[in-house]
Amino acid sequence: MDRKDFLNSIGMSAAAFAILNCVGCKKDSNSSSSADMTGPTGVNFTLDLSLAANAALLSNGGSLISNGVIVAKTKGGTYIAVQRSCTHESYTLTYQSANSRFYCPNHGATFSESGTVTNGPATRSLTVYNTQLTGNSLKVYS
Template identity: 60%
Template structure:
């Protein structure tokens, strides 16, 4: 194989890789449908006295457990939604100051009730029930 043939083959391979990576990000490949759903059969309890759960003692604090994002609102209520964005399964964060869940990857935002506020997500989050008993926080479907 001579030098010209080598660069021709390498160029075609690199171009193919570039095209495939661009196709993967195109809007047409997304088809506008969200298929990411939250876990089902959720039923766990968090001990609010444990250091691992200390974030939930402060208004605006949050943590992830068992595929669920649990947060304490600025009003002091506990809320729980699926941990991943309905757009492409990236982890969400809770922004207590703006009272919303946010995906840092593509910018989707959701209300504290899990309702889509910002695209590209087009499906609401799965919301879970919470119940405080003493220092225990139960999260369940």
């Protein structure tokens, strides 16, 4: 193989790799349901806080995802629950207790603990769910 063929081969490989990565990153408009964008409806579940799987909710600032909902315990010790997906493009949010907000790592959208948009590109608030603590049982419901 001469130099020209080698460079051509490298160039074609790089181009193919770039195209495959771009196609793989493209979000399919049909891949997210409206429930991902607006949050699940008819939410009604209970978390047993004595179980190891839910231990994150025993500490202020802890959070977990269950049934399409992020459940968190704020710095002040209050339980809150919102849809798990960003209203911009349905990427999974994270709860940042130090900043008292929900954050989308995809495009940087942020939401207050009450679900309102504090930084775009999202323009629609999160669906917020009710919480009720009774002993070691935390009920999350619409």
